[in-house]
Amino acid sequence: MDRLLPSDPAMIGEYRLAARLGAGGMGVVYLARSPRGSWCALKSIRSEHADDPGFRARFRRETELAVRLRGRWTVPVLAADAEARSPWLATAYVPGPSLAEAVARYGPWPAAQLRCLGAALAEALDAVHDSGLVHRDVKPANILLAADGPRLIDFGIARAVGVTALTADGTVIGSPGYLSPEQARGRTVGPPSDVFSLGCVLAHAATGRPVFGAGGAAGVLYRTVHEEPDVEGLPDTLAEIVGRCLSKDPEHRPTVGELRAFFGLFDERNWLPEGLPSLVAARAARVLDLPVPQGTVVDGPLVGDAAYALTRAAESLAAPRTSRRRVLALGGAVLGIGAAGGGSWWRWGRSGSTGAGALPKRVIGLLGDRSDPAFLAHERGSRLAVSEHNSTSGRPFDLVLRTADGGGTAKATAAAATALAADPEVSLLISSGTNATVPGAVEACALAAMPHLVTRADTSELDTANLTTTLLMRSTRTAGPPAILRHLNRVVRPARTAVVHDLTDMAETVPTVRTVTVPGKLDGDFMLEEVAADGDFAIAARRITDRGDDAVLFAGVRPERAASCARALREAGYRGVCVADEHVLGAPFLAQAEGWLIGTGYADPVADPHLKAFAAAHRARYGADPDPWAAEAYDTVHFAVHGLTAAGDEARTALRSELLRRPWQGITRTFSYDADNEFFQAHDDAGAFLYRVTDRTVRFVSRADDIGRAKG
Template sequence: MESLRGADPAAIGGYRLLRRLGAGGMGVVYLGRSAGGALAAVKVIRAAHAGDPGFRARFRREVTAAGRVVSPWVVPLLDADPDARSPWLATAFVPGPALSEAVEECGPLPYASVRLLGARLAEALAAVHAAGLVHRDVKPGNVLLAVDGPRVIDFGIARAPEDTALTASGAVVGSPGFLAPEQALGRGREIGPAADVFALGCLLAYAVTGERPFGAGATPGVLMRTVHDDPDLDGVPAPLLPLLRSCLSKEPGGRPAMAEVRTALDRQGDGGAGRLPESVTRLIARRAAAVLALPAVEATEVPGTPSADTVPGGDEPSGGGTRRRLLVLGSVAGVLGAGGTAAWWTARGPGRTSASGGGARLPRLGLAVHADLSGAGRAVGQAQEHGVRLAVERFNSRTGRAFDLALHVHDDAGDPARARRVARRLIGDEQVRAVIGPTTDACAEAVLSLYGKARLPMVSVSVGLVGVSPVADRSYAALRPDDMTLAAPIAAHLVRSVPAGRAVLVDDAAVGDAGWQTLGLVDDAVRSARRTTVRRTLAAGDDSDAAFRALAASVTADRADAVVFSGGYARTARLARALAAAGFSGTRLATQRALDPRFLTAAGAAAEGWVFAAAFLDPVRVPAARAFVTAHRKRFGTAPGWYAAEAYDAALFVARAMTALGAPRAERAAVTGRLRETDHRGVTKRLRYDAAAYRYTDAMYLFRAAGGGFRWLGEYRDVTG
C-alpha cells in the first residue's frame, strides 16, 4: 500500500480513501472505508480512458460479470457506478498477498497446499462458468491468499463465451505464460471455459515449482512456446502430473471440465485441513497487521471533502440522474460464513509492519536463488536456499530499512541447459538485482556469460571455477576459494600434521583440468629433500574393479605413507575400499568433491580416517554462527547443511551493498560495482574485494571421516600448526 497522492480524491462513491493499492494503464485501485467502517478495494477508471467506448464497455462488462458470480472463493462486488464520468467499482478487500508475491518471497508451496489451493480455485472458476462466463485471465497475480483460503479477483476481461465483439479482431487478451494456445493465437471465438482450465494448470505448476511451465521473458517467445512446445513440468510432484498434463493439452477438447479438476484434486487428499508454510502465513499476517494499523473512519474525515461522486483527475461530479448503483446482496455474508466453516489453512505467528509505519509499503528489490534443488546437488542447493531465505527474513525484520528484499527461487536441477533457461528468466525479471548461485561448477560455467552480458551480479557460494577473470567477468563475485586454492590445506596437512615422507598424488581424469592442476600445486608445495612424491592418473572411463585394485597395489608397491586423490565421492569410495583391501593404513586425503554423505555409505568402514579439504565450515562448531544455527533449527527443524551459512552471509553481503546505494540507485550494474566496495563481516568469514579479487584466506577448512560421519577439524592454518 502507498500513501495517497496530491491529485487523489479524499472520497468516492461513499468510500473514504485511505491508501493506494495499485495503478495500471486502465485505472487506479484504492483502499477505501465505508461509512460503516468496512474496507473495500475501489477501482477507478482513469479520466483519460473513460471517454473511450471500448474501455467503458470493458469496464461495464467487468461490473456485470462480477455481479453474476457467487462463490466464497471469488471476491464479491459491493458497489459500482459504471456510468460516472470516471467509472468505479468497489469489491471486498482481502488483506492478503497475491499468489505471485507469496511464491516470489517465500518460494514454491508444498504439494498439500497446492492441491487444496487448486481445489478451491477450481470451485471458484466452476462458479464463473456456471454464470455463463469465462474469466480469461487466471494468473497468480489475480489470486489473493487470505486467512481462510484463496480469492479470485479481476474480471476485467471476463466475458460470455458467445460475446466476440471485443476479441474477434485477433488481439491476444490475457497474460502471457498463463493463457491457453487459442488465446495466444488470438482466436476469440474459440475461447471458452477450457481456456481457464489451461490457465489453472499453468498457475498450479507455478505454485508448486516456482517456475512458469512455458518460461518467462519476451512475450512473443512465451506465446510461441505456449502454442508449440510441451510444458516444462520438472519438479511437479508425481500425483499432480497426470492432471496438469491433461489441463495443459493444446486442444481445448482434450482438457477436463473444471468440475473434474476439482474432483481429481479432492480425491488426492485425505480430507484434512491444509497448512501453508510458516513464511506465507507470516506474510499474510503482515498484511493483516498493516490493515489493523489503518486509521478509523472518523480519523479520515477531511474538511471540505469533495462530494461522493468526485473522481480523480479533476472531473466534476457526475449527474445524479445517470448514476446506477449495483449491489450484490448476500455475497459478503457468504464470504464471512465461509471463513468459519470452510477454512483450509491457518495463519500463525505475529505479523510485521514496515519500518516506515502505518502499513506503508516499502520498495521491493529482488534477490534470486539460482540453485540445484532437485538434482544430484540438491542437498547443497537446498542448504543455500535455506541460508538465503533466513537472511532475507532477517533483513526484512530490521527497523529503519529503506526497502524490502523479495526472494525469487529457481531450480536448475544441476542441468546446464536448464540453468541457461533459468538465467534468461531472471535476466528478464526487472525486479531481480542480484543472483546467489548457481550450485555447481557446470551450471555456473553455462550461465556466466549470460549474467555478465546482462550486468546482473552473479554471487557464487559453492562454485570453484578456475581461471575466471575479475576484469573480464566483472559481474561475477566468487565468495569462496577456487578449486586449485584448496591445494593449500592439503599440502599443510601433509607437511605439518602427519609424518608423510612419500606421497602418491592420484589425478582422477574424470574431473578435468582442475584435478591435475590442484595436485600440481600440492606437488610443488610438498616435494623437498625430506619428502618425495609420485604422480599417478586414473583414466576417466576406467571404472573396473581391476583398475582400482591395480592403483591400490601401486601405492603399496611405492611404499607410500600418504595418498591424495582428486576424484568425486563415488570413485574416491572405490579407491578407499581398494586401499583397505590392500592393507594400506597411511594418510588419505581428498578434496570437497568427495566430501559427500554418499561417500560414507559407499566406502563403508574404509571411509574412516579420510581427510578432506573444503571451502565451507560447520556452523554448529563456530561460536559466531550460534544465532544463525538457532534460527535455522527453529525455521527448518534441522541443523544447517553445508554452504547454508555461507549463503546466509552472501545474501546479507548483497543487501549491505544495496543499502549503501539506496533503493532508487540499486540497479544491477551499480550493485556489481558496490559489491567491490563493500566490507561485510559475516558469521563464516569476512567478505571484501581487495585489489583484483575477493579475499578469503581464512575460508579453507579440513574435515575428517570418523564414526560414520564427517567431523569438522577447523580452519586449516589453525589445525595444522
C-alpha cells in the first residue's frame, strides 16, 4: 500500500481515494471509501486504453459478467462506470496478503492447510462456472488471504462459457506458469482450463516453486505445452489429484465437483499455516492507520488546478507520518496558489530543490570492463545523455556519472557493484558487461537494495532478475531472437525451417530452441537438428539440403561452431535463408557466412534513420561515429532520469517503483512493466535489429518493427 501521488484524483465517482494498492500497464488500483463508508478496491483504467471504443465495449461486458458472481470465496463488484473518462470498477476490499506473497515469505504450506485452500478455491471455481464464466487467470497473485478464508479476485479477463472471445484466436491471454496448455496455444478454453490453473496454484503452494519454472514468458509457455510439471515435494495425499489437474489433455482433468468431493469442507479454524495469521492480521490493521478521507471546505469557490491543489495538500497534511519537509512544501504550495496561479504548486512540491543556488545531484554508476570496446561506447553514450540533461532548463537536479571497472570477471564485477552500492550518493547502477560478468552484479545490488539496469547481457539467467532490484533493458534469449523470427515469418515465410541446435553449450542455447518452437513464435513447420557437442555439422547440413528446407536457424553461441555450420551448409549446396543471433559474430564466422542474417539487441546509429539526431550529436561531441551500444546506453540514462525525476528526494528507495509505473519510449526501444505477468520488458519489436553479413562484416538492414512493412 502506497500513499497517493499528487497526480492522483481525490475522488472517482462517489468513492474517495485513500491510498494506492498497486499500478500496472492497464491502470491503478486504489484503496477507497464508498459513499456508505466501507473500504473497497477501485481499479481505474488508463485513459490511453479507454480511448479505444473496443476496449470500452470489452470493459462493459467484463463488468456485466463479474456482477453475476455471488460465491462465498469470490469478491463482489460494488459499482462500475464504463462510460467515465477513465473507466473504473470497485470491488470489496480484502485486507490480506496474496498467496504469492505468503509463499514467498513463509514457504510451502503443509498438507492439511493445502486441503483447506483447495476446498475453498474449488468452491470458488464452482461458483464462477455456475455463473457461466471461465476465470482464465487463476494464479497465486489473484488469491488474497483473509482471516476467514481465501478470496479469488480479478475477473478482468474472464469470458462467458460458449461466447466467442473478443480477442483473435491464437492470442495468449493469462499468466504464463499458471495458464493451461490450451491457453498457451491461444485456443478456446473452458472450465477444465481453470482446473489446470488450480493444480498449478496448489503445487506452487505445496513446493514453493512454479511448476513450469521461472524466466521469460516464451520459455514457460513452451514447458507448459511440451514438458512435465515439476511437482517434486508434493504431499503424497495430494500428488494424485494435483497430477490429474495438470494433465495436458483437458478431458483427463477432474471436474470441479470431483475436486470439491475430494477436498471436503473448508475448516476456517485451521486453514492458515503457522506465521500467516499474524501477517493477515497486520495487513488488516494497516487500514486502521489510514485517515478517514474527507472533503476540504473553503470559504469561496475554487476551480481547476487551484481547487485540486488545495484539496490534495490538505489531505496530505492530514496524513500520518508525513515528514516535516513534505509538510513545509505542501504548505508553500497552498500559500502560492493565489500569487503564482494554478500549477505552480506542483513544481514547488516536487522539485527536490535545496533552495537558491546549486541544484541537488543524482549520481549514476556505470560498471563494465574498461578493456572491452563496448564499455567506451557505453561511456560516451551515457555522458552525452548526462550532458543533455544538465543543460536542460528547469531540471530538478544535476546528473553525475561515476564509472567503475569490473575487470572482466563475475567476481570483480560483484566487488565493484558492492563498492558503488555502499556509496549513499549513488542512486542507480548501470551494468554494461557481458553474460559472464553481469550476473555477479545482480546479487550485490539486490543485497544493497540498489536499483540496477542491465543494457547488454542477455543470458536467460537474468530473466528472474526482474523479481529483484535489477531490470533488463533488452530482451533475453528466453524471449527469443525477435528480429530473425520476424524476418522469417514476415518476409521469408518458410514452409519448413531447420533449427540447428548446437549442443556444445546447452545451458545457453536451450532457451532459444524453446522459444522458436513454441506455437506461434515460428510460423510454418520446423525440423530440429541436434548436433552433438563439438560434433560435425556435415550430416545435418546434407539432411537439410536433401529435404529442401526453406530456412535454417542456428541455435548456438560460439563463432567457430557457427562458422563450421555455415561452411557445412555451403559445401552441401544449401541455398536457403540462414539466420542466427549476435553471439556468433566473430572473425571465424564472418569469414564463412556471407549473406547470413543476424538478429541483435543493439542499433546502428549511423545507418538507422531513426537515430540520425543522436549520431550527429555524438559526432559533434566526440568527433567520431557512435559504436554499437552507445545509443542503448544513452537511452538507459534517460530512462533513469525519467524515474529519478518522479522519485524526488527518495531517489534510491522509490526509483524502481517509479520506473515500473508507466511505459517509456526511448530512441532505440520502449520499456514497460506487465503487471499481470509481473514482468518488466524491453519490447522486442522496438528493441531488436537485423543485420546482414556482407564482405566479412555486418551491415544494418532494419529495425525489427520495420520488417515486412510496406514501403512508399
